[in-house]
Amino acid sequence: MKMNYMVALAAAALLFSSCVSSKKFKKSQADYALLQTRYQTLEGSLADCNNQKAGLIQDKNELNKKIADLNREIELIKQNYTATLQQLENLSVISKQQAESIKQSLQNIGAKDAYIQTLQQQMAYKDSLNMALVMNLKGAIGNIEDEDINIKVDKGVVYIDISDKLLFKSGSYTITDRAKEVLGKVALVLKNQPDIEFMVEGHTDDVPYKGNGVLVDNWDLSVKRATTVVRLLQKEYGLDPAKMAAAGRSEYKPIAGNDTKEGKATNRRTRIVILPQLDQFFKLLEPQK
Incomplete structure (x- = not known):
């Protein structure tokens, strides 16, 4: 009887050790x-x-x-x-x-x-x-998928392209909760550069706008999306409105073909353009005293 008890005790200890090892293994796999x-x-x-x-x-x-x-x-x-x-x-x-x-x-x-x-x-x-x-923008945004946001320099100008699926619902200019997270990270970097001026551009694909209300076409939709972003950056994140501009590009500045579903998704975007500080270069043209 005593022997059976000891065998049972040893088996229980072995089983407990196995469970602990299994949990550690699964945690290691997850890490x-x-x-x-x-x-x-x-x-x-x-x-x-x-x-x-x-x-x-x-x-x-x-x-x-x-x-x-x-x-x-x-x-x-x-x-x-x-x-x-x-x-x-x-x-x-x-x-x-x-x-x-x-x-x-x-x-x-x-x-x-x-x-x-x-x-x-x-x-x-x-x-x-x-x-x-x-580098600061990429570091701040970091965890957003590459296809949803793209930051680049082209001919000395910095562009931030944000996919509309992050910012707006289809055919709408009402900003999403996810958009506030993304734009908040961008605003944090821009606010630390008070001399920077930028333009927010709204872009659509070539599908005609079919909504009702005050909007007539893709021109209206792209402009309203741009002003919605600018208004959010001003009111919720404290960016200087004198340093911002809003513009709508409608469907006429595509960066991909509109003949595929993927191309249309790429063209539906909001672009933040960091404007070059031309006054610094104009000063170079002034006569030296």
């Missing part, structure tokens, strides 16, 4: 799956950043090529002016006033050369700011 998902997300973000970096490098290389061409042109003009001035002085057929005019032209060329150098520095600085802004 591993979570880490694997996070790894894939980070790997995708790294690929996006590398693509953005390649685009900026290409833009910079094109700018450097243009600057190099201008520098060669300036050097050729300098040589021609110098040679002409020397010939005229040797022949004693140039007046003092003419000589001064030629010298002034050479000085203007030097100023142009300095202007090009300044412009090159400003472009490099702007590229750095844009890349930092993109």
